Each structure stands twice: as C-alpha cells, then as structure tokens.
Amino acid sequence: MDFFISHYNYWIVIFLMMVGLYTVINRGNLIKKIIGLNIFQVSVFFLYISMGAVKDGAAPIITEGVKLYSNPLPHVLILTAIVVGVATTALGLALVVRIKESYGTIEEDEIHEMDHSL
Amino acid sequence: MGNHISLLLVVIPLIAAPIVAVLPRGGRLPWLTTLIITFICAFLASSQLWMVLNDGVISYELGGWAPPWGIEYRIDAVNAFVALIVAAIAAITLPYALLSAEKEIPQHQIPLFYSAFLLCLTGLLGITQTGDLFNVFVFLEISSLSSYALISLGRNRQALTSAYQYLIMGTIGATFFLIGVGLIYSQTGTLNMQDLAKLLPQLSQLKTVHTGFAFIMIGIALKLAMYPLHLWLPNAYTYAPSVVTVFLAATATKVAIYIMLRVLFTIFPDDFLLATPTYDIFILSGMAAIIFASIYAIYQSNIKKLLAYSSVAQIGYIALGIGFASSKGVTAALIHLFNHALMKAALFMAVGAIIYRIGSCNMKNIDGLGKQMPWTFGAIVIAGLSLIGVPGTAGFISKWYLVTAALEQQAWISVVVILFGSLLAVIYIGKIIEALYFKPVTDSNQSAQEAPLLLLVPLWVLVCANIYFGLDTSLTVGVAEKAADVLGVVDIGIMNK
Numbered sequence: 001m002d003f004f005i006s007h008y009n010y011w012i013v014i015f016l017m018m019v020g021l022y023t024v025i026n027r028g029n030l031i032k033k034i035i036g037l038n039i040f041q042v043s044v045f046f047l048y049i050s051m052g053a054v055k056d057g058a059a060p061i062i063t064e065g066v067k068l069y070s071n072p073l074p075h076v077l078i079l080t081a082i083v084v085g086v087a088t089t090a091l092g093l094a095l096v097v098r099i100k101e102s103y104g105t106i107e108e109d110e111i112h113e114m115d116h117s118l
Numbered sequence: 119m120g121n122h123i124s125l126l127l128v129v130i131p132l133i134a135a136p137i138v139a140v141l142p143r144g145g146r147l148p149w150l151t152t153l154i155i156t157f158i159c160a161f162l163a164s165s166q167l168w169m170v171l172n173d174g175v176i177s178y179e180l181g182g183w184a185p186p187w188g189i190e191y192r193i194d195a196v197n198a199f200v201a202l203i204v205a206a207i208a209a210i211t212l213p214y215a216l217l218s219a220e221k222e223i224p225q226h227q228i229p230l231f232y233s234a235f236l237l238c239l240t241g242l243l244g245i246t247q248t249g250d251l252f253n254v255f256v257f258l259e260i261s262s263l264s265s266y267a268l269i270s271l272g273r274n275r276q277a278l279t280s281a282y283q284y285l286i287m288g289t290i291g292a293t294f295f296l297i298g299v300g301l302i303y304s305q306t307g308t309l310n311m312q313d314l315a316k317l318l319p320q321l322s323q324l325k326t327v328h329t330g331f332a333f334i335m336i337g338i339a340l341k342l343a344m345y346p347l348h349l350w351l352p353n354a355y356t357y358a359p360s361v362v363t364v365f366l367a368a369t370a371t372k373v374a375i376y377i378m379l380r381v382l383f384t385i386f387p388d389d390f391l392l393a394t395p396t397y398d399i400f401i402l403s404g405m406a407a408i409i410f411a412s413i414y415a416i417y418q419s420n421i422k423k424l425l426a427y428s429s430v431a432q433i434g435y436i437a438l439g440i441g442f443a444s445s446k447g448v449t450a451a452l453i454h455l456f457n458h459a460l461m462k463a464a465l466f467m468a469v470g471a472i473i474y475r476i477g478s479c480n481m482k483n484i485d486g487l488g489k490q491m492p493w494t495f496g497a498i499v500i501a502g503l504s505l506i507g508v509p510g511t512a513g514f515i516s517k518w519y520l521v522t523a524a525l526e527q528q529a530w531i532s533v534v535v536i537l538f539g540s541l542l543a544v545i546y547i548g549k550i551i552e553a554l555y556f557k558p559v560t561d562s563n564q565s566a567q568e569a570p571l572l573l574l575v576p577l578w579v580l581v582c583a584n585i586y587f588g589l590d591t592s593l594t595v596g597v598a599e600k601a602a603d604v605l606g607v608v609d610i611g612i613m614n615k
Contacts, residue, residue: 024286037289044297051304074300077252081296084259088289091266095282102275111279 009050016043028108030099034092041085048074048081123166124178124191124247127201130162131155132240139233148229149216152236156208159239163205167198171600177249185249186310192249196601199452200376201246203459207368208239210463214576215361218470222359223271231271235365237264242373251299251309251385254377255292258341261373262288265366269358280353287350291340294333301330314385322390334381335396342374344437345407348430352414355426360470363422367429368463372455375436379448382440383605391443400441405535407434412542416549421469421479424546425462428505431539432458438532439520445599445607446523452598454516457504457587461513464501464580468494471569471577476562481549486559488551490566493574495554497581502547504584507540511588515595 004011016039023036052074060072096106103111134155141148170176170193178191193201215235223231241261245254266288270281303309305326306317321327336347343351351371355363382391391397408431415427432454439451469479471494476483488495504511507518517536524532568574587594 021290024290030282033286037286040290041293044293044300047297048300051300074303080252080256084256084263084292087263088259088285091263092282092285092289095266095270095278095285098270099275099278099282102278115276115279 009046013043013047013050016040016046030096030106030108031093033108034089034096037092038085038089041081041088045078045081045085048078121176121178123162123169124176124193125180127159127162127166127205128240128244128247130158131236131243135233135236135240138236139229141229143226143229146216148232149212149219152215152232153212155236156205156212156239159243160202160205160209163198163202163243166193167195167202167597170195170198171597186308186313189253190249190310190312191247192312193247194601194604195597196379196452196604197246197376199597199601200373200455201243203372203456204239204242204246204369207365207459207463208235210576210579211361211365211368214364214467214470214573217570217572218361218474219359221474222273222361227271231268231359234264234267235362237261238268238365238370242369245373246376249311251302251311251314253309255296255299258295258377259292261370262292262341265362265370268362268366269354271362272357272359274357276353277357280350280357284350284354287340287347291337291347293337294340295337298330298333298335298337301326301333305330311380311385315387318385318390319387322387322393327390328394331386331390331394335378338374338378338381339403342371342378343430343433345403345411345430345434348407348411348433351430352423352426355429355466356420356423360466360473364463364466364470367426367466368459371429371433372459375433375440375451375455379440379451379605383448383607397441397443400437401529401532404434404436404438404441405532407431407437408535408539409542412539412546415546416542418546419481421472421481421484421550422466424550425465425469428543428546429458429462431543432462432505435516435520435536435539438536439523442523442527442529442532443607444523444526445602446519446526448602448605448607449595449598450516450519450523452601453519453594456594456598457512457516457584460580460583460587461501461504461511464497464577464584465505467573467577467580468498468501471573474569474573475566481553483560483562484550484553485557485563486554487563487566488555489559490563491568493578494569497574497577498554499551500581501584502551504588506543506547509588510585512584512594514588515591519595 020036020040020043024033027033027036052071054068054070057068057070058066060069100106103114105111138148138151176193180189219228219231238261241257244257248254266281266285269284270278305321305324306314308314340347355367411427411430415424418424418427436451436454439447472484473479504513507513521533521536
C-alpha cells in the first residue's frame with residue numbers, strides 16, 4: 001500500500017496516459033481526438049517533472065540556507081515540449097477547421113464515407 | 119569558418135524561413151531565395167562530408183558549453199552522409215518546384231509553402247547534425263509540423279484528412295520517443311549520445327532502461343513507417359503536392375532511419391540488444407513489408423499511391439539490412455537509403471510531370487501518354503528498372519549488397535523474400551509502363567505535350583545519378599562502409615544468438 005501512495009504521481013501519469021491514448025484511438029470526433037492527444041502529452045509532462053524531484057529538495061531557486069535542490073533540467077526540457085505541444089494542437093485545430101469547411105462534418109466515419117462514395 | 123559548418127547547415131534555412139514567408143507574393147522571389155538557400159546547404163553539406171572523411175569526427179559545442187552539459191553537434195561519416203542526401207535532394211527538388219508548385223498550390227500560399235519547406239529542411243538537417251537526444255526530439259517535431267502543413271496544401275480535400283491522420287500518428291510517435299528519452303535520462307542523468315553510450319553498459323539490466331528503449335523504438339518506427347506502423351504514409355504521399363511528395367519520400371523516412379541506426383548501434387550496447395528481440399522484429403517487419411506492401415502496390419489505381427506503398431516495401435529492405443546485425447547488413451541498409459532516395463525522387467518527379475500536363479495520375483487517365491511525353495516516360499522506365507534492381511542501375515547495387523549480407527548469415531528465407539520482392543516490383547512497375555506505352559492514346563491525351571524543360575532537367579539529373587551510382591559505386595559503397603565502421607557495428611549475426 002505504501003508503494004502506491006508514495007508513487008501516487010506516477011499512477012496519475014499512467015492513468016492520464018491511458019485516458020489520452022484511448023480517446024485518440026476510440027473517438028471518431030476529430031476535436032475529441034486532439035483533446036485526447038493533449039491529455040496524453042500532459043501525462044508525459046507530469047512524468048518528466050516527477051522525475052526531476054529530489055527527495056527533500058527545494059525548488060531550484062538559489063536561496064540562502066538551502067543545500068539540496070530539485071533537478072531543474074527536466075523542467076526546462078518540458079518547457080520546450082509544451083511549446084511543441086501547443087504548436088501541434090494549433091496546427092491540428094487549423095486542419096479540423098479546414099476539414100469542416102470542405103466536408104461539412106468533423107466525424108471521422110462520415111468523412112470516410114464521403115471519400116469512398118466518390 | 120570551417121568548424122561552423124555543422125551549425126550553419128541548421129541556422130541558415132531556419133533564419134531564411136520567416137524571411138521567405140514575408141517576401142512579396144506573386145513574383146518568383148520566394149522561390150529564388152529558397153533555391154539559393156538550398157544550394158548553399160548542399161554545398162555546405164558536401165564540404166562537411168569531405169572534411170569528415172579527411173580529418174575525422176567534428177565536434178561543435180553550441181555556445182561554448184562543453185558536452186555533456188551543453189548541446190554538442192557531433193558529425194561523423196554517418197550523419198555527414200545523411201545530411202548530404204537531405205541537402206542534395208532539396209537542391210535538386212527546388213528547380214523542379216517552381217512550375218509544379220505554381221500549378222498545384224494557390225498563388226497566395228506560395229511564399230508560405232517555401233517557408234514551410236525551409237523549416238522542414240531545417241528540422242531534417244538538425245536531426246542529422248545533433249549529438250543530443252532531446253535535441254533530436256525538437257528537430258523531429260520541427261520537421262514533422264512543417265510536413266503536416268506541406269501535405270495539407272494538396273489540391274484534393276483528402277489532403278486535409280491525410281495530413282490530420284499523419285499529425286495524430288506522428289505526434290503519438292514523437293511523444294513515445296519523448297517518454298523513452300525521459301526514462302533513459304532518469305537512469306543516466308545525461309542526454310548526450312556519446313555520454314549515454316559510456317553509461318548505459320553498466321545499467322543495461324535495469325527495467326527502466328528496457329522500457330525506455332522500447333518506447334524510443336516504437337516512436338521512431340512510427341516516424342519511419344516501419345511495417346505495420348506505416349498506415350499514415352500512403353495517403354500522405356498520395357494527396358500531398360507533387361513537390362512535397364518528392365522531397366518527403368526521399369528524405370523524411372531516411373532521416374528517421376538514421377536516428378534508428380544511432381540509437382541501435384551508437385547509444386545502446388550490443389549485449390543489451392541481444393537480450394531483446396530487436397533484431398528479430400526488424401527481420402520479421404522487413405519481410406512482411408516487402409511482401410505485403412508490394413502486393414498492396416500492385417492493386418493501386420493511383421500511381422502516387424502505388425509508389426507510396428512501394429516506399430513502404432523499400433523501407434522493409436532497409437529494416438531487413440539492419441536486422442541482419444552485421445556490418446555488411448548495415449552497409450547494405452545505408453546504400454539502399456541513398457539509392458532509394460534517388461529512385462523514388464525520380465519516380466515521383468516523373469509522376470509530378472504527368473500531373474502537370476494532364477492534372478491526374480490515375481491509371482485510367484494516363485493511357486498512351488508514353489508516346490506524347492517520351493522523356494518523362496523514359497525517366498519512369500529507367501527509375502523503375504532501378505527500383506526493380508536491374509544490373510547497371512543503382513537499385514541493383516543495394517539489392518546485391520543486401521543479398522550478400524543475407525547469404526553471409528545463411529538467412530535463406532530473407533534471400534527468397536528479397537528476390538520475390540523484386541519480382542513484385544516488376545509487376546507494379548510493369549503496370550505503369552503498360553498503361554503509358556502499350557495502351558492506345560485516348561482522345562483527351564492526344565493534345566498532351568512533353569513536360570517543360572524546368573521539370574525535365576532535375577528529373578533527368580536524378581535518372582542519370584541512378585545510372586551513375588549503378589556503375590561507379592566508389593562513393594556510395596565507400597562512404598556506407600566507413601559509416602557502418604563508425605557506428606561500431608559488431609558482427610553478431612542472427613545465427614549466433
């Protein structure tokens with residue numbers, strides 16, 4: 001039981017990762033797929049930040065009297081990954097807008113039907 | 119100046135991209151600027167390869183921070199070779215792009231198209247230059263995001279859905295790669311490839327390292343369209359504008375294969391790989407790709423889709439070469455990486471020329487065009503023969519090395535599959551040639567003329583390269599052997615496990 005509680009952030013990561021991936025695979029709505037993708041990416045951000053934590057370490061800001069800091073590098077890496085994630089979401093949503101304009105729908109099965117009835 | 123080349127290759131197209139985006143619309147200035155930039159990149163990449171072959175490894179510390187703390191650009195024979203392929207293909211594609219893009223892309227989007235093209239080039243070159251695993255992820259996303267945008271520029275509305283599908287699959291792949299890098303970092307505390315190679319042998323028993331490795335492999339396999347993770351590729355290549363297909367088919371998957379080679383042979387120790395079923399998976403996936411993707415290709419009625427499925431099959435040959443786990447196999451994989459870029463770029467360019475003239479690349483619309491467009495037709499025949507692997511063409515050299523590597527391992531099934539794959543290629547290339555030449559000219563095709571010179575010249579440069587590298591192999595084989603040597607491929611062999 002202790003193992004579960006002391007690693008609770010990792011359980012959250014796994015839960016979010018599964019929820020995200022399941023949404024991407026299972027949902028037919030293009031917007032919902034992008035939401036799923038976002039949840040999936042956020043879970044990875046949590047994973048990195050959890051790894052950066054050092055036991056009893058303080059936030060990585062130089063302060064007098066503090067000896068032990070958390071590792072700031074994963075935070076910096078994730079800052080980059082967040083930017084990439086935002087760009088992906090923006091591009092994905094832009095594509096959905098264009099798809100809606102030319103197909104009139106954002107449901108995957110309806111789009112599939114229209115492509116194959118031609 | 120000399121030692122800044124590795125950085126300039128990334129920085130020049132990166133800075134040029136926003137400049138091209140704001141250049142006046144309507145004129146040909148955006149194209150001209152991009153043309154000059156790609157030629158500069160090709161020149162820099164070739165001098166970089168020359169320097170590496172003569173003076174050995176180049177290590178460039180970004181901002182003067184010493185590795186492993188700072189980001190290091192580390193150039194050896196492998197990345198210099200792949201960087202040259204990317205830059206050279208970009209430089210050959212650009213003269214072709216002018217007319218083809220004007221025909222297929224709306225006028226007001228042309229500067230943005232060239233801007234996205236340069237960003238894609240930045241990303242692909244960046245992947246080849248960097249020696250830092252997280253940096254690879256960033257460049258991977260730069261190149262992927264710009265290629266999603268490039269694909270969605272296609273005239274057909276299916277271009278939008280295939281770009282969307284690629285975006286979802288590509289992002290899942292990149293995120294898997296990110297998870298893997300994170301897990302490896304949590305155990306080693308470093309992201310520098312050389313440093314990782316030093317630290318990982320002591321840690322190869324850890325479950326976390328195994329999990330991280332699996333995530334990285336799946337992530338890259340999605341990006342390089344390794345069978346059965348290839349589902350995004352056929353649609354993306356089919357509906358993208360012709361220029362984009364030429365460029366992406368020849369470079370994007372090749373760069374992903376390069377990262378795969380790095381991760382397998384430079385970063386992870388050999389005994390670690392032997393403890394996992396990695397090589398078996400490569401061989402199985404390679405054989406499945408050669409057979410199934412080739413059969414799919416035969417049943418396609420759209421030529422671009424046919425060639426796209428053939429690309430999946432050709433990636434199978436490369437995967438097979440890696441799976442042999444011998445220096446001969448990796449040499450064959452690297453040779454095929456180069457030769458496949460040549461032949462697929464030539465074939466897609468020829469199809470682009472047909473689209474330029476008749477606006478379609480469907481089997482039923484091209485009847486008899488071979489007599490109307492003899493030069494384009496001739497290019498398809500020669501590049502097609504190269505794809506099949508007829509002696510005297512570049513394709514023969516790669517097949518020859520691949521079969522030799524398979525025979526060395528006594529992998530009889532692989533030999534049969536490789537030859538069977540060539541047979542299937544005869545069928546699907548034969549289908550195109552039959553429609554183009556042996557069917558009577560339809561009325562609508564009577565008026566079709568030969569493609570303009572600006573499309574034919576780059577096409578024939580590639581076709582001649584296909585013949586040249588089929589006769590004189592000193593450059594390709596020499597560099598590929600040296601690259602396999604640099605990667606430190608040990609002849610483990612699939613039989614000795």
